[in-house]
Amino acid sequence: MNQPSKFTLYNEKPVGNISSICVIFKIENNANHTGLIIKNEFNQSRLLHFTGSLLLEPVDERCGWVELDFSEVDSEIIFEKLLLLYSTNRSSRIPYGFTDHLDVFDPNSKLYNGIDRGLSGISCSTFALAALRYCQVNLIDTSTWGTADNETVQWRRGLMNGSTLNQERRSALESELFTRRYKPIEVIAAADLFVDNPIKYNQLDNRMKIIAEKYAENK
Numbered sequence: 455m456n457q458p459s460k461f462t463l464y465n466e467k468p469v470g471n472i473s474s475i476c477v478i479f480k481i482e483n484n485a486n487h488t489g490l491i492i493k494n495e496f497n498q499s500r501l502l503h504f505t506g507s508l509l510l511e512p513v514d515e516r517c518g519w520v521e522l523d524f525s526e527v528d529s530e531i532i533f534e535k536l537l538l539l540y541s542t543n544r545s546s547r548i549p550y551g552f553t554d555h556l557d558v559f560d561p562n563s564k565l566y567n568g569i570d571r572g573l574s575g576i577s578c579s580t581f582a583l584a585a586l587r588y589c590q591v592n593l594i595d596t597s598t599w600g601t602a603d604n605e606t607v608q609w610r611r612g613l614m615n616g617s618t619l620n621q622e623r624r625s626a627l628e629s630e631l632f633t634r635r636y637k638p639i640e641v642i643a644a645a646d647l648f649v650d651n652p653i654k655y656n657q658l659d660n661r662m663k664i665i666a667e668k669y670a671e672n673k
Contacts, residue, residue, distance in 0.1 A: 459646055461665045463672050464515040469499045472521055474529040475536075477582060477593075477645035478503075479638055479665065480517035488582050488638035491519055492533045502540055504581035506550050510540050518669055520645040522591070532589045539564050539588060551575020551627055552610055554634035556584045556596065564588075574626040579636040594644045595652040599634040606635050639666060 461479075469491065476491035478501065489503025491513055501513045524532065542564040551574030558568045558576060568575060576584065586593050602610070610631055614624065643661040644653040 457647075457649075459661065459664050459668075460520050461518055461642065461646055461668060462521070463518045463668070465672065469513045469515070469519070472499055472519075473526065474521050474524045475532050475586075475591075476519040476521045477642055478513075478517040478519045479642035479669065480514060481669070482514075482516065486638040488578050488641045490536065490582055490585060492536050493529075494533075494537060502536055502585070504548070504576060504578050508540060508543050508546070508548060508581075510537075510544075518642075518665070520642060522645060522648065532591070535589050536585060539585060549575030549623070550577065552577070552602075552630040552633050552635070553580060554596065554599070554630075554636070556580065556587045558584050559588045561588070572626060572629070574623075574630045577636070579638050579641045582641055583636060592652045593641070593648055594636070595654045596634065598655040599636065600655075602632045602635050607631055 472491060472493070478487075478489050478491055480487050487503070487505075489501050491499055492502050494500050494510070499513055500510050501517075502508075502510050539559060543559075543566050546566050547569065548566045549569070551568075553568060553573040553576060555568070555571075555573060558566055558573065558580070560567045583593055610627070614627055619627070639662050640655075640658055642665055643658045646661050646665065647653050647657060
């Protein structure tokens with residue numbers, strides 16, 4: 455895949471001019487973050503993302519994004535689905551956690567179903583990927599991601615040790631300590647490479663470097 459990068463920074467194109475769904479990337483408080491830019495019912499660009507709760511809010515200009523290549527009709531359908539997904543789940547309890555499952559929104563009720571399935575919860579990356587999958591957009595081939603390496607496991611243990619958890623939450627998190635981890639930089643790189651087929655993990659390295667360097671030079 456040799457197509458040029460579509461990663462765009464806020465000072466290159468007004469975010470209000472997007473016409474299709476976008477995947478975002480930003481670094482804030484030394485933490486990487488991802489989410490989706492969609493259009494609301496008033497044709498305003500809004501950031502749909504997960505930060506311990508599901509939020510739909512104005513787009514932070516510190517982010518960069520990749521606009522996915524969908525037709526106007528398909529984009530409108532995706533926007534409508536995601537707005538409905540948000541309105542259905544905005545008051546739901548969706549915990550932060552380590553699950554690598556992307557089928558966490560019931561296709562019929564649209565509700566987050568992870569708690570009933572004993573999953574530990576989701577991250578910003580898992581949400582972005584799961585929301586896209588809910589719209590039949592399979593951005594990545596999850597089978598090509600390895601289980602968590604030792605650095606990720608220790609990082610996850612540190613998060614747990616720094617939190618007050620009841621036994622149920624601790625058990626759920628411990629059960630998924632070694633699951634695959636999808637990082638925000640991987641999600642945005644996959645979006646940048648995506649055409650028709652899910653992106654494999656071994657395709658990402660060069661594109662992640664391009665995006666990280668461009669973001670660092672312009673932040």
